[in-house]
Amino acid sequence: MKKTITLEVNGVAESAEVEVGQTLLRFLRDGLDLTGTKEGCNEGECGSCMVLLDGRPVNSCLVLAVEADGRTVTTVEGLSKEGVLHPLQKAFLSQAAVQCGFCTPGMVVSAAALLRENPTPTEDDVRKALAGNLCRCTGYKQIVDAVRDAAAAMRAGAEAGSDAGKPAEREEVPA
Amino acid sequence: MSAPVVGTDVPRVDGLEKVTGAAKYTADLKFPRLLHVAVVRSPHPHARVLDVKTEKAARMPGVRALASGRDFPLHTGIYLKDQTVFATDRVRFVGDPVAAVAAETPELAAEAAAQVHVEYEPLPPIFDVEEGFAEGAPLVHPDLGSYEVVPWIRPKAGTNVCNHLKIRKGDYAAALKGSWKVFENVFRVPQVQHVPMEPHVSVARVDLAGKVEVHSSAQSPFTVRHLLAHCFGLPHGDVRVHVPYVGGGFGGKAGINLEPIAVALAMRCRGRWVRLMVDRHEEFFATVVRQGLTATLVTGVDRHGKVQAQKMHYLWNCGGYGGYGVNIVRSAGYTCGGAYEFPNVEGDSIGVYTNRPVGSAYRGFGMQEIHWALEQQMDRVAVELGIDPAEFRLKNCLGAGKSTVTGQVLDEHAGRVDLCIRNVAKAIGFDADRERTPYRGKGIACAVKAPAMPNDAASSVIMKFAEDATLEILISGIDYGQGLMTVVAQFASEALDLPVEKIRVKGCPDTDLSPYDWQTVASRQTWATGNAVFRAASEIRGKLCATAAEALDVPAEELTLREGCVVHEATGRSLPFERLVMGYQFPDGHAIGGPVAAASSYLPEGLLFLDPETSQSAKPVAKWTFGAQAVEISVDPETGQVTVEKVAACYDVGKVVNPALIKGQTYGGIVQGLGTGTMEELVVDTKTGRATNASLMDYKIPSTEDVPAEMVVDFVETAQKDGPMGARGIGEHTMIPTPAAIANALWDACGVRISEMPVTAEKVWRALKAKERAERGEGVAGEAPVPAGTIA
Numbered sequence: 001m002k003k004t005i006t007l008e009v010n011g012v013a014e015s016a017e018v019e020v021g022q023t024l025l026r027f028l029r030d031g032l033d034l035t036g037t038k039e040g041c042n043e044g045e046c047g048s049c050m051v052l053l054d055g056r057p058v059n060s061c062l063v064l065a066v067e068a069d070g071r072t073v074t075t076v077e078g079l080s081k082e083g084v085l086h087p088l089q090k091a092f093l094s095q096a097a098v099q100c101g102f103c104t105p106g107m108v109v110s111a112a113a114l115l116r117e118n119p120t121p122t123e124d125d126v127r128k129a130l131a132g133n134l135c136r137c138t139g140y141k142q143i144v145d146a147v148r149d150a151a152a153a154m155r156a157g158a159e160a161g162s163d164a165g166k167p168a169e170r171e172e173v174p175a
Numbered sequence: 176m177s178a179p180v181v182g183t184d185v186p187r188v189d190g191l192e193k194v195t196g197a198a199k200y201t202a203d204l205k206f207p208r209l210l211h212v213a214v215v216r217s218p219h220p221h222a223r224v225l226d227v228k229t230e231k232a233a234r235m236p237g238v239r240a241l242a243s244g245r246d247f248p249l250h251t252g253i254y255l256k257d258q259t260v261f262a263t264d265r266v267r268f269v270g271d272p273v274a275a276v277a278a279e280t281p282e283l284a285a286e287a288a289a290q291v292h293v294e295y296e297p298l299p300p301i302f303d304v305e306e307g308f309a310e311g312a313p314l315v316h317p318d319l320g321s322y323e324v325v326p327w328i329r330p331k332a333g334t335n336v337c338n339h340l341k342i343r344k345g346d347y348a349a350a351l352k353g354s355w356k357v358f359e360n361v362f363r364v365p366q367v368q369h370v371p372m373e374p375h376v377s378v379a380r381v382d383l384a385g386k387v388e389v390h391s392s393a394q395s396p397f398t399v400r401h402l403l404a405h406c407f408g409l410p411h412g413d414v415r416v417h418v419p420y421v422g423g424g425f426g427g428k429a430g431i432n433l434e435p436i437a438v439a440l441a442m443r444c445r446g447r448w449v450r451l452m453v454d455r456h457e458e459f460f461a462t463v464v465r466q467g468l469t470a471t472l473v474t475g476v477d478r479h480g481k482v483q484a485q486k487m488h489y490l491w492n493c494g495g496y497g498g499y500g501v502n503i504v505r506s507a508g509y510t511c512g513g514a515y516e517f518p519n520v521e522g523d524s525i526g527v528y529t530n531r532p533v534g535s536a537y538r539g540f541g542m543q544e545i546h547w548a549l550e551q552q553m554d555r556v557a558v559e560l561g562i563d564p565a566e567f568r569l570k571n572c573l574g575a576g577k578s579t580v581t582g583q584v585l586d587e588h589a590g591r592v593d594l595c596i597r598n599v600a601k602a603i604g605f606d607a608d609r610e611r612t613p614y615r616g617k618g619i620a621c622a623v624k625a626p627a628m629p630n631d632a633a634s635s636v637i638m639k640f641a642e643d644a645t646l647e648i649l650i651s652g653i654d655y656g657q658g659l660m661t662v663v664a665q666f667a668s669e670a671l672d673l674p675v676e677k678i679r680v681k682g683c684p685d686t687d688l689s690p691y692d693w694q695t696v697a698s699r700q701t702w703a704t705g706n707a708v709f710r711a712a713s714e715i716r717g718k719l720c721a722t723a724a725e726a727l728d729v730p731a732e733e734l735t736l737r738e739g740c741v742v743h744e745a746t747g748r749s750l751p752f753e754r755l756v757m758g759y760q761f762p763d764g765h766a767i768g769g770p771v772a773a774a775s776s777y778l779p780e781g782l783l784f785l786d787p788e789t790s791q792s793a794k795p796v797a798k799w800t801f802g803a804q805a806v807e808i809s810v811d812p813e814t815g816q817v818t819v820e821k822v823a824a825c826y827d828v829g830k831v832v833n834p835a836l837i838k839g840q841t842y843g844g845i846v847q848g849l850g851t852g853t854m855e856e857l858v859v860d861t862k863t864g865r866a867t868n869a870s871l872m873d874y875k876i877p878s879t880e881d882v883p884a885e886m887v888v889d890f891v892e893t894a895q896k897d898g899p900m901g902a903r904g905i906g907e908h909t910m911i912p913t914p915a916a917i918a919n920a921l922w923d924a925c926g927v928r929i930s931e932m933p934v935t936a937e938k939v940w941r942a943l944k945a946k947e948r949a950e951r952g953e954g955v956a957g958e959a960p961v962p963a964g965t966i967a
Contacts (some may be wrong), residue, residue, distance in 0.1 A: 035203035036196020038422070040372045041455040045871035048372055076196035089194040093186050096835035099656030099843065101193030102372040102422030108194060127879040134871070136372055136423050137656040139842030140879045141886060142835075 005069040009034070010078030018065040024058075025049045027065035028075060036076040036105045040134070047133030050106035051075045057113040059132075076105035079112060087157070088112055088150040095146035099137035107133045111147045119158075121151055177738050180668040181900055184835040185675055188661045189420070189654060189682065198420045201376045201392045206448035209378075210239050212440060213284035214451070215274040215291045216461060217266035220300035220530035220864025221315070224262055227274055228292040235290060237283035240443035243274035243291075247439050251406040252498025253398060253430040255330060255337060256323040257316060260406065260435040266295070267315055267495030268530050269864040270461035277440040277449045300530040302861050304469050304492040307335045307527040315495065315528035325629070327784060328501045335528040337497035340508030342487075342522030342580050343789040350484035350519035354475025357484075358556050362548035363931040364468040365856040366492065368459050369537055370876050373422025375462050376452040379437035381445050387414045387438055392421050394429045394653050395694035400686045402431040403438055416686045421655035425847075426536030427463050428655075429696045430499045459532075459869035464857055466500055466526075466534030466541070467492030470548035480562050482571050485517035489524040489545060493534045500534040501526055506627035507541035509785060509795050512580040513549040514592045514621040514803075515571045520580050522790075531859055532866065536696055538844070539907045542624045543851065543914065547932055550620035550915035554922065563607045564919065565600040565619055569593055572621065573801070582791040585799070588896040590827030590903070592621055592801035595891060602823035602887050603805035614812055616924025619805040620912035622826075625796035626697035626904060630784070634703035635690035635776035638667070638711045640756035644739065645677055646715075648708070651684040651692035652700040656843075657906045658836035659700045665832055666705050666899055670712035672736045673752070690774060698800065698904025701832060705899030706777035714773035722768035723750050726759045780897070798895055798903050802826030804845070804912040806883075808920040815940030819849055819917060821885040824909065829895035830902040837905060841888040844909020850877045852914025853934050 006015045009032060018027055025042075028034045028051065037060060040048030044062040051060045052074035079086040088108050091097070098104050107130060114121060114129035121129065126147045127140075135143065192198040227243045244263035250256040262271045274291050278284035301307040301315065312335055316322075320332025330337045351357065377391040387409065393399050396416040404411045421428060437451045453461060468491055475484030489507055493500040508524030557567035573579060575587040596619070599605075605617050626632075637649040648667055654660040660682040668675045681689070692704065716736060723741035724731035727748050735742050742749040750759070758768040779797040786792065807821040822845050831837055854875050858867045868874045894901025914932055922928050927942035 029203075033205070034196075035199065038200070038373070039202065040374070040422075041871050043455065043870065043872070045455075046372060076194075080195050085194070092194050093190045096184070096187065096839050098187055098190050098193045099658075099839060100372065100423040101189070101198050101420060101656070102200065104193050105196045127882070130879045132878075134372065134876060134878060136370055136425070136847065136876065137843045138839055139844070139846035139886070140877075140882045141842045142839055144879065144882075 003066050005066055007068045007070065008072040010074060020064070020066050022065045023061050024051070024063040024065050024068050025060040028060060034075050034077050038102055038105060040102065047106045047110060048103055050109045050133065052109060052113055055113070055116065057110050076109055079108060086112065087153045088115070088147065091146040091150035091153065095142045095149055097138065097142040097146035103133060103135040107135065107143055111150070114147070115151055115154060119151060119155055121148065123148065177672055180665050180675060181830070181832050183833070185661055185665050185833055187658060188664050188680055200373055200420045200422050201378060201390050202452060204378065204390055204419060206378060208447060210277040210279065210444065210447050210449045211281040211284045212275055212277050212437065212449060212451035213281070213288035214272050214436060215288045215293065217262065217269060217271040217273055219266055219295050219297050220269050221298040222266050222295035223298060224264055224266060224273060224293060225296055226294040229274060231292070232276055232287040232290040235283070235287045237279035238276055238287045239279065239447060240277040240440045240449070241274065242439040242443055249406050249408065250322065251402050251431060251435060252496070253402065254325050254328050255498050255501045257337070258496045258498055260439050268532050270457070270532065271495060272436060275436050275440055277444060300864055302529055302531055302859060302864070304467060304490045304527050304529060307529045308490055308525065315530060328505065336525055337493055337528055338501035338504040338526040340505050340524045340790055341788065342508060342511055342520050344580055344582060344791065345519030347484050347486060347519045347521040351473070351475045354484055355478045356560070357473065357475045358552065358559065359473045360552055360555060361930065362470045362472070362551060364544040364547055365932060366464045366467045366531060366534065367851050367855045368464050368857050368874065369425040369427035371423030371425060371427060374453050374455055374458040375428065375433050376450065377433040377437040378448055378450045379434065379441040380448045381438070381441040383446055385413060389415070389434055389438065390417045390419065391434050392428055393418050393432070394421070394424045394655065394696060396651055396684050396686050397691055398694050399431050399434050403434060406435055407438060418653055419683050421653055424655045425538040426540065426696060429536040429694055432462060455871060456869050459857060459874060460866035463535035464494065464532045465537035466494070466503060468544040470545065472548055472552045474552055474556050476556060476560065480560055480567060480570055482515065482517055484519045485512060486521045487511040491524070491526045491534070492529050492531060493526045494529060494531040496533045497526055497528060499536055502627055503536065503541040507545050509581050509790055510542065510623065510625060511545065513546055514573055514623040514801055516573050516577040517580060522580060530864055532857065538847065539624065539911050540627050540697065542622065542907070542911045543848065546620060546622055546911050547915050550912060551918050551928070551930065554919040558922065565596055565605055568596050568619070568621060572596065581785060581795050583793055583795060588894065589799055590801035591891055591893050592623065592803065592827070595801060595803040595825040595827060596621060598825035598889055599803045599805035599823040602889070603807055603821065605805055614810040614924050616920040616922070617805060617807050618916045618918065618920030618923055619803065620915035620919060622802045622804070622908050622911035623799055624698070624908050624911060625799050626699040628693065628697050628699060630782035631778060632693040632699070633776055633778040634692045634700070634707050635774065636704060636707045636711050637690045637772070637774045638715055639772035640752070640770065642757060644752035644756045645679055646671065646673055647679050647681060649681045649689050650704055651689045652704045653695040654682045655695070657840060658833060659704065661836060662701050662832050663704060663708055666708045667712055670709050671716060673739050677739060698906040698908065701902050702798070702898050702904055703777050705902060707775050709899055710777065711773045711775035714775060715771060718771045718773070719752065719755050722755050722759050725767055726750060798898070800826060800828065800903050800905060800908050802908050802912070804916045806916045806920050808917060808924055810921065810924045810939060812925070812943060815936040815938070815943060817853055817917065817921065817934055817936065817939060819883045822883050822913070823887045825889045825891065826905055826908055827891040827893050828903060828905045829898045830892055830900045831890050832902055837890065838888055840906055841909045842886055845886055845913055846877050846882055848910035848913025849881065851933060852917045855933055
């Protein structure tokens with residue numbers, strides 16, 4: 001059985017006919033070719049498929065596409081804007097928090113949700129917030145450091161009277 | 176010469192693609208009208224296959240191809256060809272592929288696979304390695320004697336032994352007799368799984384002209400091509416393998432894995448792309464796992480605390496097939512003494528087939544397993560003798576002028592394990608007279624590993640320029656997180672004095688276009704590909720200077736490279752690379768030179784086979800990397816829960832190429848070691864042969880909340896003579912000593928020892944209870960038996 005859904009993905013209005021049993025993960029990857037969101041377990045255990053649904057982090061393998069009808073979805077592709085990186089993405093680069101990169105999109109998305117709720121997270125706060133995002137490469141230390149770095153950068157940006165998250169404050173991605 | 180690039184925190188060159196979501200992994204690639212595969216797997220651990228009926232499945236809607244054992248009888252395997260694409264006459268573990276279906280959707284494929292009827296005659300299974308090794312055990316591979324095998328692997332026909340490496344050095348029996356004290360202990364390591372975040376996936380197509388094309392999440396594109404060509408009887412030139420970004424491998428994607436099944440189906444539906452993607456459940460038992468180990472160690476020491484006699488008997492639980500695992504057996508044999516000098520050695524490393532999941536390469540290639548045994552043994556001996564465990568290690572460890580178990584005498588360029596021991600002992604506060612807190616303890620363990628590979632394993636690179644003098648470097652080593660692409664850029668930058676921004680490393684190989692590389696395993700890439708980079712850069716430099724010399728009318732030997740220019744210091748004249756890389760044009764219009772490119776390679780030199788009887792060899796391996804870790808733990812006496820509070824790690828890496836990346840390797844290795852050391856075990860039910868915890872719900876790996884509060888890492892830089900700028904391998908070594916260090920700290924904390932990995936809360940609690948009972952005079956102290964059913 002199919003149903004038509006209308007939703008906003010990374011700021012773009014999308015409308016599509018989907019099987020009612022299709023997961024949001026599959027819709028994003030196969031329907032919209034947003035392959036930054038990864039499938040690591042398909043049972044909500046690894047966090048590789050994490051996206052923001054109305055701003056809240058969810059494992060998109062556990063959400064049906066039809067459940068996203070009328071809502072907004074942000075994936076890793078939506079964090080950088082026109083080639084300008086999000087402070088978290090910059091911090092993941094500068095802190096060497098990326099290895100194989102498979103968990104990275106889910107990590108960054110999960111961290112973005114944390115920083116939205118808590119702009120001044122302690123190390124413990126970060127560890128708790130990312131406990132649902134598994135990584136087998138890094139040992140997590142540089143990831144936790146990167147999130148705290150990004151938080152500091154975003155606070156500094158906000159204090160300077162501008163939002164560090166705004167495109168003008170972000171670093172250019174080389175073409 | 177500009178400021179050095181090697182030794183600095185150059186950001187990952189693949190980082191931007193990975194943080195933005197742009198990086199494509201195999202499952203991210205789009206293929207027109209892709210077919211999906213479901214595999215029919217054996218539900219029996221050991222059975223004869225009497226019949227495979229596929230007719231009903233073949234008639235089901237959407238089914239486009241079916242294949243089973245009778246269609247593809249050729250054997251494959253990297254060292255020992257003991258496996259067919261699908262089981263033919265016999266299945267050897269639960270999950271052994273028997274047939275496969277390709278259909279228009281994953282659901283249709285699964286429905287059709289369920290309609291393939293296989294008739295089995297169950298055979299007695301073997302799960303225990305000692306049972307498999309015993310005389311008269313049921314044979315897992317009755318045809319072992321007929322398999323093709325490389326000459327340096329020695330299977331024993333008529334038994335379950337797929338390889339046996341013997342070390343005989345000095346006179347063990349006499350030395351044991353002359354020993355002051357003798358210690359014997361048995362240690363065990365269960366099978367564990369790699370758990371890469373990206374499960375295995377392979378996509379294949381056979382076009383109408385018969386050419387095979389594969390995209391795969393793999394560590395070894397050329398080995399995949401080589402073995403596919405062999406397995407299907409094709410010329411190598413008709414097989415093309417692409418490897419996009421790989422989401423972790425840790426050895427589990429080395430050699431060949433899912434590719435033959437995908438190709439077999441693709442042959443049955445020419446022109447169509449076929450994708451086999453295992454789910455997380457199958458990933459645990461149907462791909463590959465780390466081998467189990469039972470180690471029996473005997474140590475004889477003299478009155479001065481020097482080990483005189485050392486016996487090591489390693490029995491490896493290889494599972495149903497040993498194509499790759501046989502080389503772990505070999506590697507563990509010639510490294511059987513770890514980081515120590517033992518003058519008289521009897522070593523046996525024996526691989527045994529059982530009906531468990533297939534054992535294969537896993538980060539460390541046998542080394543974490545044997546160090547679990549060795550490093551606890553050394554600790555026990557030190558404690559029994561009343562010698563500080565760090566001192567005891569220093570007294571017996573390898574170093575310049577000392578000889579390994581194969582009789583190789585190390586020179587001053589070999590790494591310094593003594594410095595690593597002192598470093599971590601200091602960092603963790605491992606003083607003999609330190610203050611003691613109940614249920615808090617410190618432990619130490621060493622590590623050593625050499626690249627386990629054929630003596631002629633080679634790497635190569637191609638360098639060429641784009642019109643704007645961007646240097647493009649093609650490699651076939653896989654950067655699956657360890658940072659190879661970045662290291663290659665740093666080496667080339669250093670060699671040619673070209674900014675890293677002007678370099679693009681093409682790290683996702685295509686065997687049709689990329690240069691040969693044996694495999695990305697064995698912590699060999701920085702060293703082997705690194706050496707090839709310097710050789711190719713030297714050729715590039717020669718070509719640039721030759722053209723510039725003619726253009727500037729100066730002798731080539733007076734030219735140097737600086738920041739992307741060829742410079743003649745004496746006259747101050749220079750030419751930017753841009754004016755040279757496609758050929759130089761004189762003012763009158765005539766041109767010289769031409770597009771500048773180079774190809775170069777590296778093959779380790781001077782490696783010698785081991786003696787078949789004693790395994791003595793003056794140079795059995797290319798290099799050794801030594802290191803040590805020390806940990807501080809706390810134990811909850813109520814629950815037995817061990818918390819690793821602090822880890823100190825130190826390795827002699829020859830040269831730190833990129834501090835941020837090597838720290839990342841080390842933190843990652845420590846935490847992966849903490850996982851296998853304290854929480855991981857693939858549990859196989861000994862009634863059914865099924866893995867009972869094959870999900871991330873039941874098989875826990877470390878999360879952010881399990882990471883030690885403090886990790887301190889440091890490095891020693893004793894230059895490797897044949898290493899690029901002195902560098903040697905480090906990727907695997909970082910997880911080798913962690914479990915043993917934790918186990919040793921457990922003794923220090925509360926006086927109990929756990930000899931079977933992992934150190935779980937339950938085992939610690941039972942051991943503490945047993946100790947309490949013993950102290951009350953109610954039984955024997957030490958380790959409590961593990962309850963039946965927990966450990967298969």
